[in-house]
Amino acid sequence: QSSLTVFGVVDATVSRYSQRSETPLGVRITTSSTAQNSSGYSGSRLGFRGTEDLGGGLAASFWLEAGVLNDTGAGFSSGAMAFNRRSTVSLSGALGEIRLGRDYTPTFWNDAVFDPFTSNGVGINLIATASGFNTPGQAASGFQANPNYIRAPNSIGYFLPPGLGGFYGQVMYAFNEAVKYDPGTLTPNVANSQRAGRYVGGRFGYANGGLDVALATARSTIGAQYLQGTTTSLDIWNLGASYDFGFAKLMAEYSHNKLRIDSSANPISITPPGANGALVGVHVPVGPGLIRAVYTQVKYSNVAVPNQGVPGLSGDPKSEKFALGYVHNLSARTALYATVARISNKNGADLTVGGPAFFTKPINGSTPTPQSSTGYDLGIRHAF
């Protein structure tokens, strides 16, 4: 006999995206599209979860949750359903919870919890966009192509138990499951991307009354070249906070991302690239509805930018975004919502609110980057 809860979200939008730029010769160019899309307010999903009381305060639980692209019926693995959102088994008790499997990274939580748009739809904060969010609102593959930005597979997590006077926390270690060769000189001399994937991180916070504040930090291994003696990692820390005044809830976050290059052989002379982001936002309840607004930005440093000359010389790339939305709750489970958003890019930054890629082929010798991007979502979210 089973003991489980089947749950999910089906969230559908009609959305429009438009990216605009001007070529050096002054030609104004745009790409745009209108689409029936998914997950404008909340990520569409189908999940199975359950908990078993083992006695003595101990419990075992599992969680299998698959993302659903309900506009087409597809899933996230080769177009089909996989438990890509979360697949874990846990043992929990008075000392906390041990959790194994695929799960959210500690560093992602602040990017979602303190975002008025909870990292969904055209209103998503630019920290998430720049880091490579895998839904509408995606920059190519994210800053330094971090494979474990949102979630990490092969992970072990530990969570502090509830009831610590408002303090909460978690740590996560994700195995990269790399092969170790002995003698090491037999290690294949390839790009060795299979070594990427180790993630070590943690998040600690305090929630009491109207206040919620949390700090997270992680090192996510991006690549390794054994024979060259180099390892590259993305070092992340972010700090988020919210305060609920009742008539409004203020939210803010700062995020720092910097590439780290370790070399056992030669000293590294390049200055590693970085990306720092921030957001300030607000939720304002209005009867059964909720007004949401955010200002968010990302500034890159020491990154090579196409068509911008020497990195840093013409100014660091920077994106700014403003988003405004309204959610109308028809019930606790069902809501209608509308969001508008606009991004301004400077110095070669190329973030967009989603939709089609900008011109990907050179025009008059140079590939343009979007200087602005605007979009909207009109949607319905139904949870079950």
Add this chain to the structure above:
Amino acid sequence: QSSLTVFGVVDATVSRYSQRSETPLGVRITTSSTAQNSSGYSGSRLGFRGTEDLGGGLAASFWLEAGVLNDTGAGFSSGAMAFNRRSTVSLSGALGEIRLGRDYTPTFWNDAVFDPFTSNGVGINLIATASGFNTPGQAASGFQANPNYIRAPNSIGYFLPPGLGGFYGQVMYAFNEAVKYDPGTLTPNVANSQRAGRYVGGRFGYANGGLDVALATARSTIGAQYLQGTTTSLDIWNLGASYDFGFAKLMAEYSHNKLRIDSSANPISITPPGANGALVGVHVPVGPGLIRAVYTQVKYSNVAVPNQGVPGLSGDPKSEKFALGYVHNLSARTALYATVARISNKNGADLTVGGPAFFTKPINGSTPTPQSSTGYDLGIRHAF
């Protein structure tokens, strides 16, 4: 806490398919196979659906339904499970229902509802076979490779409410989500198949007493070449009706399909190809059982036929089919069934009842087409 229904169908057959032809030199050739297959009576599936009463006559509902190939355990997306049959969220009330996502097209309904074999198994009507049904009974990729024959992704549908004195109806618009380039001269000069996919259609009917009659029409965009200024669409209309005399239920349908080529630049001089199909059938209840029979045909016009000389010169390709079956209901959910079917192809038509492709390599310099195709299903359908 969840509020949903898990439902499905597991339908398994033992089936045999045989295609026969004669080469110009008089050699009789056949391909045949025997198989343990799926969905001979009803499409195998696993689904999750639910409805929430929002008060005031308003309701929200969702529907996620995946096709299952239970003979192998595979699904329909890269061999895995996806909600390819239907994935929608709806808001419904006194004024009708708005539905977003992947859903059946209005024009397909008549091909299923008025088919004694409801478009499944070897008895499936030839309109569906010719249009490219994606189960056993499939011609290569269907007439004009209509991508939205059965279902359309990215769609918005509207359904009339019940209680209109027997009248019912629906309309559907499916976004092709194409990228619009401005200035248009920057549109990539490629086959641009991503522009295919727009579907606009509707279906209106009347059901009262023993009578059910419905008319459906649609335009499904097949392809577009922006820089050449051409757009090709498939124009469809079909009319189906059934009358239940009690001792027997008569069913009939006529379907008209014609390619439409719009050109903003040059006048189009070719006569566009077409395919017209029809069926007449009957259901005869016999105790706990049901006899099913159908005669169905498809006739093509202005299509190029391999090995048939000049199109139209040697006569238009035409297929005829007769199918007979018996369903024995063990309960409302479980049935045993048997179906036999035979197709005769003339003038290069190559429809089959399913199973292996006919000879795909030339024999003595010409690739033969099947002149007849026969098959049977023996199966069990269990719904849950």
Add this chain to the structure above:
Amino acid sequence: QSSLTVFGVVDATVSRYSQRSETPLGVRITTSSTAQNSSGYSGSRLGFRGTEDLGGGLAASFWLEAGVLNDTGAGFSSGAMAFNRRSTVSLSGALGEIRLGRDYTPTFWNDAVFDPFTSNGVGINLIATASGFNTPGQAASGFQANPNYIRAPNSIGYFLPPGLGGFYGQVMYAFNEAVKYDPGTLTPNVANSQRAGRYVGGRFGYANGGLDVALATARSTIGAQYLQGTTTSLDIWNLGASYDFGFAKLMAEYSHNKLRIDSSANPISITPPGANGALVGVHVPVGPGLIRAVYTQVKYSNVAVPNQGVPGLSGDPKSEKFALGYVHNLSARTALYATVARISNKNGADLTVGGPAFFTKPINGSTPTPQSSTGYDLGIRHAF
């Protein structure tokens, strides 16, 4: 309304694998990895099953069961979920059960039922490893690449009813669904792997008191070359038994596998390769726990072994394994477990306990094979 049970297993481990060898020049080389893995004690899965009472002792039932790789959230078909473990519909009554779809082969049952580690984790018996188990513990593609070692698609099975005084039994036929060409000379002259897949087998046993003994046999068609007139099959038989003394349960199995080459044209002069395996093991209950131990081996005959000179000359390849484990049941559904295992390979045998492939590129001119392989699983299994 639905009538079904949703069930499953989420089993997660921390595992380590290490393979070691010595090159002819005396260099000791190893590959190793540590991983967070799935299914160390029981195969992780999500399933849907149900039974309908049809009256008169007759029942219809279905079973859809998908494997889950919960360490990453992936499934077994293109990284996504498919009902690869079992997808069947059945009709059962006083005369037994008829079952259609994808199901376990009769010959696999003995390899799992009489294995103290039920064919999971690093402790898995070598018969299963050598035959190509598709989880950690996998040799390249298994002996003779039998496509239907564990399960067969497109199958019809018959099961004896319960209540035969302890006797039980089943037979299975799986269609290869091959295309038959007539005249046969038109059969495409290709490797024709699509002909592989026919499986004919059965299993009969007796269970009474503490005793359980079963014999299984099958012929699994590996390949066929119509125009050459050859068909290759794997002939399998195995015999397993267990006796439960209360304080301990003894288990043993012997398995015989031999390639069979049928030729309608020329007599076959080669001696077909074979692989014989065996295991003896024990379960010892200790309070809420269970100690598990196994000795298992596989010996190959007439196989070509890389770097071993003439087949048979330097001795037949042979692998031996010892595994020891402990399962601590926290409840009927949840258990913690630990297993250690070690394989010794002789004369070119290359079985491993799982984890990374050994060196796949030549070192000093020859590709080494692992001479020993060790590993452990530390895990939690939660069933729902």
